[in-house]
Amino acid sequence: MSCTTRNEVLELAKSKLDDLVQLTSDLIKIPSENPIGTQRDVVDFVKKYLSEAGIACEEVGCNPEHPCVVAKIGKEEGFSVILNGHVDVVPAGDRNQWDFDPFSGEITDKCILGRGTSDMKAGVAGILFAMKTLVEAGVELNGNIRLHIVSDEESGGEYGTQWLCANGYAENADAxxxxxxxxxxxIEIGQKGKIDLILKSYGKSAHGSLAGYRGENAILKLGKVLEHVDMLREIEGKYGENQKQALINSKIIAGEKNGAGTGDVIDHVSANVGIIKGGTRPNMVPDYCEAIVDLRLPIGVTIEEVEERIKAMIAKSGVEGVEYELGCQMLGNYTEIDAPIVEAIKKYAEELWQEEVLPAYQWASSDARDYRQKGIPTIQFGPSNTVGIHSYNETVDIEDVQKAGLIYILSLCDLMGID
Ligand SMILES: [Zn+2]
Structure with missing residues (x-):
């Protein structure tokens, strides 16, 4: 059969929603933990699914244990949309903490159970289902849809999205x-950046029994600097007029998810002193100490601005011999609220859920940054039950999975000129 209108495609998709639930469950049944494991088996499953749907696909990448799959439907010219999903999951961890087998993929009345249901095999199932349905519908696309299935998001994305973006797979995409x-x-339309700040303190060694009389304790010096780390948290993001509403939304959402008073995490730098190393033995005055501080940068904050504040923090402590270095450096990034991909997803999510859906910025970061760095308007939107993500007893609601699948299909119809 061949569909020509969006409504016909929708009806076809609605008749196949059980397949979408089963696909999610099938993906859960294939363990694909990262780190430690491999994504070989789940990637083979995805390739088979696409081939059986009549979609030509190709395995690409630079690490056979963490491969990617790319596919494309439609014609060369016209609007080009990338659909991205990662098939790696964080380790299930201590099985005794789970109320069910994390890899059973069990389907209950309301939910699908298991590691990776929300993060993010339900989302992957949704985009695979969307591509398959559009091909099955036989509609003519006024543009193309590219699929990026990646297998290395949970360990940083080096073999996944980063690799695809660096090797020409995201060129000339419009969304x-x-x-x-x-x-x-x-709908997530932006995220914070990140700097690893490495503070290094140098002292003078002496016998521990003479501490306070001889030597210079590098640990205590660094401690004095770290007392002022909150100076970094005072730096605020900068937002344009058309970003104000998304900022307000984001602060409300952050407060709801993390507790009252946490909304400021969105538009302020956050600073976590995560690692400290120093000293050799208790009976020696330490001559070296190092701390690594994870800084997250709101939209609009520059590296230079943060460096100025780091220098001021060291100066304020009044100690000599403390230096700093910057490790990974990424700026906050965002997509405009009126980008076609934002408007399409918002329109259909509101239509199907009958409630307001808010574009917002997130406080953490993800693979979306790699596409935004290439200038591609990028959003994140997918089914989720937040509770079990990166924890135990991860689940996803069947209603959420099914509606997300339909929202993807309807939005793609809009972007591909199918009325
Ligand atoms: Zn994820």
Missing amino acids: CLVAEPTSHKT
């Missing part, structure tokens, strides 16, 4: 949808 878990109420 990108990353099906990461957001809940149906939120």
Whole structure:
């Protein structure tokens, strides 16, 4: 059969929603933990699914244990959308903490159970289902849809999205949808950047029994600097007029998810002193100490601005011999609220859920940045139950999975000129 209208495609998709639930469950049944494991088996499953749907696909990448799959439907010219999803999952961890087998893929009345249901095999199932349905519908696309299935998001993305973006797979795209878990109420349109700040303190060694009389304790010196780390948290993001509403939305959402008073995490630098190393033995005055501080940068904050504040923090402590270095450096990034991909997803999410869906910025970061760095308007929107993500007893609601699948299909119809 061949469909010509969006409504015909929708009816076809609605008749296949059980397949979408089963596909999610099938993906859960294939363990694909990262780190430690491999994504070989789940990637083979995805390739088979696409081939059986009549979609030509190709395995690409630079690490056979963490391969990617790319595919493309439609014609060369016209609007080009990328659909991205990762098939690696964080380790299940201590099995005694789970109320069910994390890899059973069990389907209950309301939910699908298991590691990776929300993050993000339900999202992956949704975009695979969307591509298959559009091909089955036989509609003519006024543009093309590219699929990026990646297998290395949970360990940084080096073999996944980063590799695809660095090797020409995202060129000339007009939009990108990353099906990461957001809940149906939120479309993520921006995220914070990140700096690893390495503070190094140098002292003078002496016998520990003479501490206070001889030597210079590098640990105590660094401690004095770290007392002022909150100076970094005072730096605020900068937002344009058309970003103000998304900022307000984001602060409300952050407060709801993390507790009252946490909304400021969105538009302020956050600073976590995560690692400290120093000293050799208790009976020696330490001559070296190092701390690594994870800084997250709101939209609009520059590296230079943060460096100025780091220098001021060291100066304020009044100690000599403390230096700093910057490790990984990424700026906050965003997509405009009126980008076609944002408007399409918002329109259909609101239509199907009958409630307001808010574009917002997130406080963490994800693969979306790699596409935004290439200038591609990129959003994240996907089914999720936040509770079990990166924890135990991860689940996803069947209603959420099914509606997300339909929202993807309807939005793609809009972007591909199918009325
Ligand atoms: Zn994820």
